[in-house]
Amino acid sequence: MNSMIRIAVQKSGRLSDDSLALIKECGIKFYNGTGKLKSVSTNFPVEFLFLRDDDIPGYVADGVADLGIVGENELVEKDKDVTVLKKLGFSKCRLSLAIPKGEAYTNVHYFQGKSIATSYPKILGDYLSQNGIQADIHEISGSVEIAPSIGLAEGICDIVSSGSTLMMNGLKEVEEIFKSEAVLIANKSLSEEKLTIVDKLLFRMNAVQKGKSNKYVLLNAPNSSLDRIIQLIPGMKSPTILPLAQEGWSSVHSVISEDQFWENIEELRAAGAEGILVVPIEKMVV
Numbered sequence: 001m002n003s004m005i006r007i008a009v010q011k012s013g014r015l016s017d018d019s020l021a022l023i024k025e026c027g028i029k030f031y032n033g034t035g036k037l038k039s040v041s042t043n044f045p046v047e048f049l050f051l052r053d054d055d056i057p058g059y060v061a062d063g064v065a066d067l068g069i070v071g072e073n074e075l076v077e078k079d080k081d082v083t084v085l086k087k088l089g090f091s092k093c094r095l096s097l098a099i100p101k102g103e104a105y106t107n108v109h110y111f112q113g114k115s116i117a118t119s120y121p122k123i124l125g126d127y128l129s130q131n132g133i134q135a136d137i138h139e140i141s142g143s144v145e146i147a148p149s150i151g152l153a154e155g156i157c158d159i160v161s162s163g164s165t166l167m168m169n170g171l172k173e174v175e176e177i178f179k180s181e182a183v184l185i186a187n188k189s190l191s192e193e194k195l196t197i198v199d200k201l202l203f204r205m206n207a208v209q210k211g212k213s214n215k216y217v218l219l220n221a222p223n224s225s226l227d228r229i230i231q232l233i234p235g236m237k238s239p240t241i242l243p244l245a246q247e248g249w250s251s252v253h254s255v256i257s258e259d260q261f262w263e264n265i266e267e268l269r270a271a272g273a274e275g276i277l278v279v280p281i282e283k284m285v286v
C-alpha cells in the first residue's frame, strides 16, 4: 500500500495563513474550503488535519497526525514527547510578564507572593521556580490582559508581539520569559516509509526557506573591477560573468543573502558596479 503522511495545521488563527502558504510554496496542492477538517493533497502523499493549535502537540505525540505545525509556546506548554524537525521562521512572538504601568519594578523578585494570570501555567511555573519565586498562578484561557484591571491578578504572563495589547490595557512588559516561533514537529516513531516522505517534504521546505533568505543579483561592471566584485558576491559556486555589447563591460549574476547585500552595496558601487538589480528567488537547492 502506498504510504501517506498526515500533517496537523491550525484551522484558523495566527499560524494558519503562513502554514498553508509554506505548504503551497512546496508545490503541494490541496483544497481547504471553509469548515473542512481534513483534506488530501492531489499531488503529494499527504493528508491535512485542520485543528485548534492547542490540540496539535497531543495529536502528533499520539500518532493521530505524523507531523504538525505549531508555536513553540504551545508545544512547550503542552509538554508532549515529539521531535522538533525545523524552525519555520514565522509567527514569532514572546511570552512575557507584565504589570500595571504605574507600578515600580526592579527585578523578578517583584513577583514573590503576587498573583499572576496566564494561559501558560507550565512555562510560567518553570520560570518562577528556576528563579526561586513563589507566586500564585491563575490559569485563564483568554483575555489575560484584562486580569489586573478587574482585580483577578496583580500581573500577567502572556504572548506579546507588537506590545500594543499591553499598552492598551495599561500594562508594561517587565520580563521576557520565552521566545517562540512556528515549528514543524513529528511523531517519534514514524515508519521508514513515512520518514521517506517526511524527508521529501523537508527538502522542499529547505529550498523554499533558502530561496526566501537569498536574492539573485544582476549588475553591470567594467571588466577592470570584476576581480573585486567577484570577491564581494561570490555566489553559490562563483558568479556568472557575461560580456555586455559595450566593449570592456560585463554583466555579473550572483546569489547573495539579503542582509549581506545591504552590507555590500556601497562596496559594490565603489568597485564600479552599476545598474544593480535584486530579484527574489522562489526556491534554492544548493
Ligand code: PRT
Pocket: 010, 011, 012, 013, 014, 015, 051, 052, 053, 054, 070, 071, 072, 073, 074, 091, 092, 093, 158, 159, 160, 161, 162, 163, 164, 165, 166, 180, 181, 182
Ligand atoms: O483557535 P486556536 O486555539 O487554534 O488559536 P489560538 O487563539 O489559541 O491562537 P492564535 O491563533 O491567536 O495564535 C497561534 C499562535 O500564534 C500562538 O500560539 C503563538 O505561537 C503565535 N502568535 C504570534 C501569537 C501572537 N503572535 C500574538 N500576538 N499568539 C497570540 N498573540 C496575541 C496575544 O495573546 C495577545 O492577546 O496577540 C496579543 C498580543 O499582540 P500584540 O501585537 O498586541 O503584542
Ligand code: ZN
Pocket: 052, 053, 054
Ligand atoms: Zn489555541
